[in-house]
Amino acid sequence: MDFSFSEDQMLLQQTVRDFLEGECTVEHVRSMWDTDTARSPEFWGKLAEIGIPGLLVSEDHGGLGMSEVDMVLVLEETGRAGTAEPVIHTACVAAQLLQESGNDAVAKEWLPKIAEGSAIVAVQHDQSPFVSDAHVADLLILNSGDAVHAVPRADVQLTEQANNDPAKRLSSVEWTPRAGTLLADGDAARALQAAAFDRGVFAAAAQLLGVCQQLSEMTVLYATQRKQFGVPIGSFQAVKHMLAEEKVQTEYGRSHVYRAAHSVANAAPSRAVDVSMAKRAMAENAVSLAKTALQVHGALGYTWEQDLHVWMRRAWSLDTAWGNTAFHRARVSAAVIDGAFPAIPFGYEVPAA
Amino acid sequence: MKVMVCLKQVPHQDARLDVNADGTWIQDGNIKFEINSYDTYALEEALKIKDAGEADVVVVSIGPDRVTQALRTALGMGADRAIHVKDDDADLSDTLGCAKILAAIAKEENPDIVFTGFMSDDGNFSAVAPMLAELLDLPSATGVLSVEVGDSLKCERELEGGALEVVELPKPCLAAIQTGANQVRYASLKGIMQAKKKPVDVKTMADLGVSDAGAGAVKAKIEKVYVPPKGDSAEILSGSTDEIVGQLVTKIKELGVL
Numbered sequence: 001m002d003f004s005f006s007e008d009q010m011l012l013q014q015t016v017r018d019f020l021e022g023e024c025t026v027e028h029v030r031s032m033w034d035t036d037t038a039r040s041p042e043f044w045g046k047l048a049e050i051g052i053p054g055l056l057v058s059e060d061h062g063g064l065g066m067s068e069v070d071m072v073l074v075l076e077e078t079g080r081a082g083t084a085e086p087v088i089h090t091a092c093v094a095a096q097l098l099q100e101s102g103n104d105a106v107a108k109e110w111l112p113k114i115a116e117g118s119a120i121v122a123v124q125h126d127q128s129p130f131v132s133d134a135h136v137a138d139l140l141i142l143n144s145g146d147a148v149h150a151v152p153r154a155d156v157q158l159t160e161q162a163n164n165d166p167a168k169r170l171s172s173v174e175w176t177p178r179a180g181t182l183l184a185d186g187d188a189a190r191a192l193q194a195a196a197f198d199r200g201v202f203a204a205a206a207q208l209l210g211v212c213q214q215l216s217e218m219t220v221l222y223a224t225q226r227k228q229f230g231v232p233i234g235s236f237q238a239v240k241h242m243l244a245e246e247k248v249q250t251e252y253g254r255s256h257v258y259r260a261a262h263s264v265a266n267a268a269p270s271r272a273v274d275v276s277m278a279k280r281a282m283a284e285n286a287v288s289l290a291k292t293a294l295q296v297h298g299a300l301g302y303t304w305e306q307d308l309h310v311w312m313r314r315a316w317s318l319d320t321a322w323g324n325t326a327f328h329r330a331r332v333s334a335a336v337i338d339g340a341f342p343a344i345p346f347g348y349e350v351p352a353a
Numbered sequence: 354m355k356v357m358v359c360l361k362q363v364p365h366q367d368a369r370l371d372v373n374a375d376g377t378w379i380q381d382g383n384i385k386f387e388i389n390s391y392d393t394y395a396l397e398e399a400l401k402i403k404d405a406g407e408a409d410v411v412v413v414s415i416g417p418d419r420v421t422q423a424l425r426t427a428l429g430m431g432a433d434r435a436i437h438v439k440d441d442d443a444d445l446s447d448t449l450g451c452a453k454i455l456a457a458i459a460k461e462e463n464p465d466i467v468f469t470g471f472m473s474d475d476g477n478f479s480a481v482a483p484m485l486a487e488l489l490d491l492p493s494a495t496g497v498l499s500v501e502v503g504d505s506l507k508c509e510r511e512l513e514g515g516a517l518e519v520v521e522l523p524k525p526c527l528a529a530i531q532t533g534a535n536q537v538r539y540a541s542l543k544g545i546m547q548a549k550k551k552p553v554d555v556k557t558m559a560d561l562g563v564s565d566a567g568a569g570a571v572k573a574k575i576e577k578v579y580v581p582p583k584g585d586s587a588e589i590l591s592g593s594t595d596e597i598v599g600q601l602v603t604k605i606k607e608l609g610v611l
Contacts, residue, residue, distance in 0.1 A: 007421075007422070008545070008546070008549065011425055011426065011429075011545055012542055012545055014422075014426075015426070015539065015540045018540075022539070049541060050540075050542055051541050051542030052542070054543075055542060064543055064546060074542075
C-alpha cells in the first residue's frame with residue numbers, strides 16, 4: 001500500500017509554502033502582535049484568495065471539497081510560517097462542523113462566507129474556558145451542555161483574557177442560548193462536539209509539526225554557521241546529537257499526524273486516540289525542541305531581534321491549545337489500558353451558560 | 354488572441370548546488386526545482402492580458418517529467434493549456450536547439466504574442482528569446498518592463514544607466530520580460546485542482562519535426578562548471594578616491610593587464 005501523498009497534494013503544499021513565504025513573513029507575524037486585534041483582514045483575504053479557508057468546504061458551498069488528508073500539509077505549512085490566524089477554528093473545525101450539523105440554513109448562510117474569506121468562525125470546546133479569536137469572529141460555535149449553538153458575535157458579550165501569546169487573543173464569552181441559534185442537541189450535538197474537538201486536536205498537531213520543522217531548520221542553520229574554536233558548533237557531538245534526537249522525534253510525530261489526518265477524514269473508530277497520540281507527540285517534541293533551539297542559539301536566542309521566539313511562542317501556545325499533553329496522555333492511556341475514554345479527566349469545567 | 358509563454362524549470366533558489374562528477378553541470382537529481390523567476394513575470398503579463406479580455410494562454414516547456422509540476426503551477430495560476438516537450442535528446446540542447454524546438458511549437462500554435470523571460474536563473478545566457486524571434490522572423494524586444502496591448506504591442510524596455518526605451522512591435526511579436534515588471538500572482542488551490550482538467554500536450558522533437566536540435570546539434574557546449582577558488586591575497590586599497598585610482602592604475606600596469 002502506498003501511504004505517500006499524491007503529486008497534487010505535494011503541489012498544493014508547495015503552493016501554500018510559496019504563498020506564505022511571500023505573504024506571511026516573520027515581519028508580518030511580528031507586526032500583528034502590536035495591533036489591537038492581532039489579525040489582519042487583508043491577510044485573511046489573501047488566504048481566502050488562494051483557497052485555504054474553503055479547502056474543506058464543499059464545492060456546493062463555494063469551497064474545494066477536500067479532506068483533512070489534503071488539509072494536513074496546508075496546516076503543516078501554516079505552522080512552519082508561524083501563521084497564527086484562525087485557520088484551525090474557521091477553516092478546519094467550523095467548516096466541517098457546520099457541514100455535519102445537518103442545519104442546511106446555517107450551512108448555506110455561513111459556509112460560502114467561510115470559503116470566500118468574509119467570515120471568521122470561532123469554536124468553543126471543553127478543554128478551555130476561553131475562546132480564541134472570538135473578538136474577530138462573525139459567528140461563534142458555543143456549547144451549552146448537550147447542545148451546540150451557532151451564535152452571531154453581536155449576541156454575545158466578550159471579556160478579553162490575559163494571554164502570554166501576542167499572536168492570539170482569548171476571550172471569555174457570556175451568552176444566552178436561544179432556540180434560534182440551536183444547531184444540534186442530544187446525541188447529535190455530542191457527536192458534533194466530539195468530531196469538532198478531535199478535528200481541532202488534529203489541526204493543532206499538524207501545525208505543531210510545521211513549527212517543529214521551522215525550529216529545527218533555524219537551529220541547524222545556526223549551528224552550521226556559528227563557529228567556536230574555529231569550527232561550526234554543529235560539528236560538536238553535544239550539539240549535533242541533541243538536534244538529531246529532536247529530528248527523530250519530529251519524524252516520529254509526523255507519522256502520528258498523518259495517521260490522525262486519515263482517521264479524522266474517514267471518521268475512523270480510533271479517531272480520538274489517533275489525534276491524541278499525534279497531539280501528544282508533536283506538543284512534547286515542540287516544547288522540547290524550543291528548549292533545545294534556545295540552548296543551541298545561546299544568548300542570541302534570548303534577544304527580541306532573533307526570530308527564534310516567534311516559533312517558540314507558537315510551540316508553547318499550541319502545546320496547551322485543544323487539550324494539554326496531560327489530557328491527551330490520559331486519553332490514550334484510558335483507551336489503550338482501560339479500553340475506554342475518560343470523560344474529561346483534566347482541563348476545565350465550562351460553566352453552564 | 355493567443356499568447357504563448359515559454360517557461361523553463363530551474364533549480365530552486367534555495368537549493369544547495371553541487372557540481373556533478375564530470376564537472377559540466379550541477380547535480381540535479383535530488384534538488385527542488387521551480388519556474389525560472391523571469392518566466393513567472395512573462396506568465397503574469399500573459400495572464401494580465403487574459404484577465405483584460407479574450408486571450409488563450411499556452412505555456413510551453415522543455416524538460417523531463419519534473420517539468421510537469423512547473424506546467425501545472427502555471428495552469429494553476431490561470432494558463433489555459435500546456436505543451437510539454439518531453440524528449441531526453443531535447444533536454445541536451447543548447448540555447449539554439451531550445452529556440453528551434455520552441456520555434457517549431459510557435460509555428461504550430463501561431464500565437465499573436467510570444468512572451469519569454471529575459472534570461473534564465475541557471476544559464477543566464479539571455480539567448481533563447483532573440484534566437485526564437487529570429488527563427489520565427491518576429492519583431493522582438495528584450496528587457497521589457499511593461500507592455501501595452503492594442504493593435505500592436507507597446508513595450509517599455511530597460512536600458513543601461515536607468516534609461517527606458519519605448520518600442521512598438523507589430524503583432525505577431527515576441528517580448529522578453531524583465532524581473533520586477535509586475536506583481537506575480539500566486540497559484541490558488543482551486544486553480545491547482547482545476548489545472549488537473551486542463552490539457553497538457555506531451556510532444557517529442559520527432560512530433561514537432563525538429564531534427565537539428567538535441568545533443569547532436571550542440572554548438573555551444575559547457576566545458577566546465579566549478580566553484581571559483583577562494584583567493585588568499587586580496588589587497589584593500591585605501592586613501593582618497595584620487596589616491597585609490599592612482600594605486601589601482603599602478604597595480605594594473607604592474608600586472609601587465611593593459
